[in-house]
Amino acid sequence: MPMPAAVLCGLGSSLPKRVVPNSRLVEENGLATDSEWILRRTGIAARHMADPRTSTGDLATAAGRAALDSARNLAGSPLVPDILLLATTTPDHRCPATAPEVAHRMGLEAVPALDVNAACAGFLYALTLAKGLVTAGLYTHPLVIGAETYTTALVDPHDRDTAILFGDGAGAILLRPGTASQPGALLAEDLGTDGSRTGLVRVPAGGSRTPFGSPGTTRKDFYLVMNGKAVYAQAVRRITASALAALDRTRWSADDVEAFVSHQANQRIIDDVAGRLGVPAARCHGNLRHVGNTAAASIPLALADAAERNLVRPGARTLLGGFGAGLAWGAHTLHFPEARPLTRSPHHADHQGAAP
Amino acid sequence: MNDTRPRSAVLAGIGHWLPPTVMTNEELAVRVAVTAEWLRSRTGIAGRHVADAGMATSDLAVEAGRRAMESAAAGEAAPDARNRIDTVVVATTTPDRITPATAPEVATRLGLTGAAAFDLAAACSGFLYGLAVADGLVAAGTAQRVLVVGAETLTSIVDPTDPATSAIFADGAGAAVVRAGRPHEPGAIRRVVLGSDGAGSDWIAVPGGGARHPVPGAHGSGQQRYLKLAGPEVFRNAVRRMTAAAREALARAGWEPADVDRVIAHQANVHILLAVRRKLGIPPERMAANIQHVGNTSAASIPVLLAQDAAEGRIKPGDRLLLAAFGAGFTWAATTLVWPELPGTARALR
Numbered sequence: 016m017p018m019p020a021a022v023l024c025g026l027g028s029s030l031p032k033r034v035v036p037n038s039r040l041v042e043e044n045g046l047a048t049d050s051e052w053i054l055r056r057t058g059i060a061a062r063h064m065a066d067p068r069t070s071t072g073d074l075a076t077a078a079g080r081a082a083l084d085s086a087r088n089l090a091g092s093p094l095v096p097d098i099l100l101l102a103t104t105t106p107d108h109r110c111p112a113t114a115p116e117v118a119h120r121m122g123l124e125a126v127p128a129l130d131v132n133a134a135c136a137g138f139l140y141a142l143t144l145a146k147g148l149v150t151a152g153l154y155t156h157p158l159v160i161g162a163e164t165y166t167t168a169l170v171d172p173h174d175r176d177t178a179i180l181f182g183d184g185a186g187a188i189l190l191r192p193g194t195a196s197q198p199g200a201l202l203a204e205d206l207g208t209d210g211s212r213t214g215l216v217r218v219p220a221g222g223s224r225t226p227f228g229s230p231g232t233t234r235k236d237f238y239l240v241m242n243g244k245a246v247y248a249q250a251v252r253r254i255t256a257s258a259l260a261a262l263d264r265t266r267w268s269a270d271d272v273e274a275f276v277s278h279q280a281n282q283r284i285i286d287d288v289a290g291r292l293g294v295p296a297a298r299c300h301g302n303l304r305h306v307g308n309t310a311a312a313s314i315p316l317a318l319a320d321a322a323e324r325n326l327v328r329p330g331a332r333t334l335l336g337g338f339g340a341g342l343a344w345g346a347h348t349l350h351f352p353e354a355r356p357l358t359r360s361p362h363h364a365d366h367q368g369a370a371p
Numbered sequence: 372m373n374d375t376r377p378r379s380a381v382l383a384g385i386g387h388w389l390p391p392t393v394m395t396n397e398e399l400a401v402r403v404a405v406t407a408e409w410l411r412s413r414t415g416i417a418g419r420h421v422a423d424a425g426m427a428t429s430d431l432a433v434e435a436g437r438r439a440m441e442s443a444a445a446g447e448a449a450p451d452a453r454n455r456i457d458t459v460v461v462a463t464t465t466p467d468r469i470t471p472a473t474a475p476e477v478a479t480r481l482g483l484t485g486a487a488a489f490d491l492a493a494a495c496s497g498f499l500y501g502l503a504v505a506d507g508l509v510a511a512g513t514a515q516r517v518l519v520v521g522a523e524t525l526t527s528i529v530d531p532t533d534p535a536t537s538a539i540f541a542d543g544a545g546a547a548v549v550r551a552g553r554p555h556e557p558g559a560i561r562r563v564v565l566g567s568d569g570a571g572s573d574w575i576a577v578p579g580g581g582a583r584h585p586v587p588g589a590h591g592s593g594q595q596r597y598l599k600l601a602g603p604e605v606f607r608n609a610v611r612r613m614t615a616a617a618r619e620a621l622a623r624a625g626w627e628p629a630d631v632d633r634v635i636a637h638q639a640n641v642h643i644l645l646a647v648r649r650k651l652g653i654p655p656e657r658m659a660a661n662i663q664h665v666g667n668t669s670a671a672s673i674p675v676l677l678a679q680d681a682a683e684g685r686i687k688p689g690d691r692l693l694l695a696a697f698g699a700g701f702t703w704a705a706t707t708l709v710w711p712e713l714p715g716t717a718r719a720l721r
Contacts, residue, residue: 070581070582070583071581071582072582072583098565099567104469104470105581105582106492106581106582107581107582107583108572108576108577108578108580108581108583108584109464109528109577109579109580109581109596110464110492110494110528110575110576110577110598110699111464111492111494111572111575111576111698111699111700111701111702112492112493112494112699112700112702113581113582114492114493114567114569114700115567115568115569115571115572115700115701115702116569116572116700117569118567118569119567119568119569119570119572120569124568125566125567125568126566126567127500127503127565127566127567127702127704128493128567128569128700128702129491129492129493129497129500129504129567129702130491130492130493131489131490131491131492132466132470132472132489132490132491132492133472133474133488133489133490134470134471134472137489140487140489143487143508143513144504144507144508146511146513147504147507147508147510147511147513147514148504148507148511149511150507150510150511150512150513151376151378151379151506151507151509151510151511152376152510153503153506153507153510153562154507164582167582167585168581168582168585169469169470169585204513206458206487207485207486207487208459208474208475208478208479208484208485208486208487208488208489209475209479209484209485210474210475210476210477210478210479210480210484210488211479211484213468213471213475213476216470216471217468217470217471218468218469218470219468220468221468221469221580222427222428222465222466222467222468222469222473222527223422223427223428223465223466223467223524223527224427224428224429224467224468225468226527226528226596227579227580227596228596237469239470339471340470340471340472341471341472341474341475341488342471342475343471343472343475343488343489345487
């Protein structure tokens, strides 16, 4: 009897229209670096940046719609999500969650909708939850979206250490019940965290630990700060270990991996992880060069990019790995999906939401 | 009834923690320029627990989580490494920081470094959403034992000079340990009814500080950083949605309202609770309440009430429980369970 599995059956993306190459980023923000240095150090040449009116919810809605279009094209008839999980570090509001508004804007009336926060590992976490819901028979068609607007919400444009890294965007996938041998089937995963290193990537103020208006806080305290060196070392170590754990649960060796799609944070991290795993560079797929680090949106955007460019055959043995603030990390194995990815431009909400 | 799943999440431990400082109406009245009597008659709340300066959501979550873990451990013959919690869910609207998530820190402080850990946002429905995803993880075999925490320091987002919101919203944490078990054993979480309606997203909201109006801009200061509430819209939707979700959860269990021994509803406000109780046809003595002393603690509300009622003997093994919530988003949720033997529950009282 074929093994039941959650199957990825739709793939969508949305990127803000504005593309900012390194040279312009350096010039506009007076960063003490240059275009070549950024590319050499990070592998990033350009990123898409949201304008101030485009929010995480706008990008999520567009990517979600694109994923449903993609799924409909593959299935031959519309598939309706029965739960929406939005992985984001940059929700539209502190309260409520952004997922219910995204569901409403997509015309999904009354579906369960929740936000999941595990920073850059958020998509892998939400994917695990969605897979669990399908495997358990609780839901049939979860829509999983990763969406972020780091450049407008969290990043200090004048902080060279972070400003050069991040971009905005959203990626989305639809799941359906199927079997483990099908293209798109999710196979195994590994997730983990280490909360003793919360300080390595963080926004110091604005939460309950140091609320808005706390004495002594300045504007700088509301921006993302990162200990780049320590993050690099942890990222390499954690993604490698997590990938090995997921491979082990799938009974694959690194040689079996036909496609490795990592969280797109820094090309040197990706290369280092691939080297340690023994996955050849030709099997590593990503779009870091063109989009930068889009946090929770990164993995579905990279998956869509690889599918769009026909770089991986449907059904190919695929490994996903991610790492981020928390620290939180994860890895998944799957058969590469056959859904053709679609993309949509973000549209602003009819209103700007909760502005009194 | 018709739950044919081989595995489901089963409640194995419960605990709560409230910060020791109690803000009475008399104390609050001084700050918000209304009388203590106005506060009492308008909200039905006599006092609420508030976090001291410097106390964050994780501090409350860790205390509640520890008590839930102790409660679960008391039900075991001997400490067993196989009973280690592998997943930590923190449902909160008031995380310690914008990033990273609060759950990894909570996990580490509970000795669970390495566990999968994430924050979940569904406002006041967050704890029941957390139970639902934990049920999925356990039923799928992805997780064996999950700590689901609802923790809030709502005072960090409430305007201290606004009588309406500062009278209602308060701080606290509650937590449950769920383990892999069978759908028909006592403590099994029946399929959680979940829903949302984003058309209501403006009616309970913190306008500033998110991607729509980021902090570094002008919106991080002033009134934009505080929780706003549109009373009539919230009341109407809360009563309608919580009642409907509760009826659906009862139908899934094959129970009539008369079969329910105790209703554990999100402690939103006394008027919503009264309306929901009447619509469902639940006698007053079966409607659990602690709002008079605890206020509305959002995601913490249901586990705190559960832990208190269990510790004080108002919930007994074999009792049929109905859980229901409604909150910002809008989101709503409801489920049922038969209360299990929890030998460690009395510890949760501490």
